[in-house]
Amino acid sequence: MRSSSQTTEPWRVGVLFSQSGFMAVIEETQLRGTLTAIDEVNAAGGINGRPIEPVIYDPGSESRAFGRLAKKLMVDDGVSTIFGCYTSSSRRAVLPVVERLNGLLWYPTLYEGFEFSPNVIYTGAAPNQNSVELCRLLMEMYGRRFFFIGSDYVYPRESNRIMGELVRASGGEVVGERYLRLNAERSEFSPLLREVKDAQPDVIFSTVVGQSTVFLYQTYHDFGFDPKVTPIASLTTTEAEIQAMGHDVGEGHVTAAPYFQGLGGTRNSSFVQLYKKRYGEDQSTNMCLEAAYFQVHLFAKTLEQTNSLDTEVLRTSALGVELDAPQGKVAVNPVCGHTDLWTRIGRANRQGQFDIVYESPSRVRADPYLIGYARSLAFA
Numbered sequence: 001m002r003s004s005s006q007t008t009e010p011w012r013v014g015v016l017f018s019q020s021g022f023m024a025v026i027e028e029t030q031l032r033g034t035l036t037a038i039d040e041v042n043a044a045g046g047i048n049g050r051p052i053e054p055v056i057y058d059p060g061s062e063s064r065a066f067g068r069l070a071k072k073l074m075v076d077d078g079v080s081t082i083f084g085c086y087t088s089s090s091r092r093a094v095l096p097v098v099e100r101l102n103g104l105l106w107y108p109t110l111y112e113g114f115e116f117s118p119n120v121i122y123t124g125a126a127p128n129q130n131s132v133e134l135c136r137l138l139m140e141m142y143g144r145r146f147f148f149i150g151s152d153y154v155y156p157r158e159s160n161r162i163m164g165e166l167v168r169a170s171g172g173e174v175v176g177e178r179y180l181r182l183n184a185e186r187s188e189f190s191p192l193l194r195e196v197k198d199a200q201p202d203v204i205f206s207t208v209v210g211q212s213t214v215f216l217y218q219t220y221h222d223f224g225f226d227p228k229v230t231p232i233a234s235l236t237t238t239e240a241e242i243q244a245m246g247h248d249v250g251e252g253h254v255t256a257a258p259y260f261q262g263l264g265g266t267r268n269s270s271f272v273q274l275y276k277k278r279y280g281e282d283q284s285t286n287m288c289l290e291a292a293y294f295q296v297h298l299f300a301k302t303l304e305q306t307n308s309l310d311t312e313v314l315r316t317s318a319l320g321v322e323l324d325a326p327q328g329k330v331a332v333n334p335v336c337g338h339t340d341l342w343t344r345i346g347r348a349n350r351q352g353q354f355d356i357v358y359e360s361p362s363r364v365r366a367d368p369y370l371i372g373y374a375r376s377l378a379f380a
Contacts, residue, residue, distance in 0.1 A: 021061025143202025227252030
């Protein structure tokens with residue numbers, strides 16, 4: 001890989017987010033976050049005088065397409081660094097490609113944890129950075145009877161396994177667990193919500209993703225559930241999905257995330273202003289967009305030091321790097337290649353934003369294998 005500071009050739013990187021299909025509702029925002037950061041870096045002169053040039057493909061919400069296009073990026077386009085993937089299925093499709101061809105995937109999405117790869121930098125939340133505190137808060141505020149609803153693929157099943165362990169070990173009960181296909185239609189949620197109504201849970205824990213998230217919350221609203229009594233709690237429902245479902249439909253529901261648009265601070269304010277100037281005043285930022293944005297700046301900060309896209313040099317240098325992100329100061333944990341992030345829990349309001357009801361006192365060290373956590377939660 002050319003690393004001479006004399007060349008003015010661009011730094012070419014791959015970008016894989018769905019711009020079509022049922023995952024576009026959230027992945028389109030991650031693409032926007034990535035391009036916003038790239039343009040910001042380039043406007044400031046690039047990296048060592050060289051601009052970043054994104055090579056962008058649309059996998060169309062098809063997991064296998066992610067793997068195929070990752071190989072195309074690395075073999076045909078000569079790209080070694082890739083920003084992309086939302087679902088764990090798409091990440092797992094790309095993983096063997098970057099491992100076999102020695103690329104580096106920057107993955108900006110919360111996930112189920114219990115994974116390590118020398119070819120991935122994980123910048124979304126691991127379970128210890130969202131599930132643990134969310135479970136504690138839900139049991140304290142709403143009750144101990146949980147009903148799990150998920151999309152039928154690896155992330156929901158594994159996340160529900162972790163949440164189920166936390167709930168049961170802490171004296172709670174899982175009164176139902178159901179899965180629907182990834183691109184489930186709205187009509188498929190009606191029989192499911194009837195079942196939920198019969199089970200009378202205190203909390204509905206959703207690991208539904210993509211467009212189906214909108215249908216779940218809309219059907220919940222149609223059935224007359226009260227989020228003050230039995231909210232839907234999620235790790236994946238962001239400002240983007242709230243906007244798509246309607247602010248009145250989303251109001252009162254709960255999400256755990258490192259970032260919400262409504263955070264204070266000058267760094268976040270400038271980020272939100274930059275995004276709205278580019279995409280419109282009615283467009284909101286969200287946790288997945290923010291991770292996609294700040295990971296480009298982590299990459300840029302590292303590349304400025306290495307002046308090389310060689311995967312082993314770049315990843316080794318990225319470990320331990322700290323950045324002032326919109327959510328606060330973050331750092332790539334050198335032990336596991338995941339990012340130390342903030343833990344926050346928000347409740348959606350009528351404006352389509354989230355009111356913060358819990359915030360960690362400092363950033364939380366990534367612990368993707370939950371090594372440092374007992375499954376039984378202590379309550380105040």
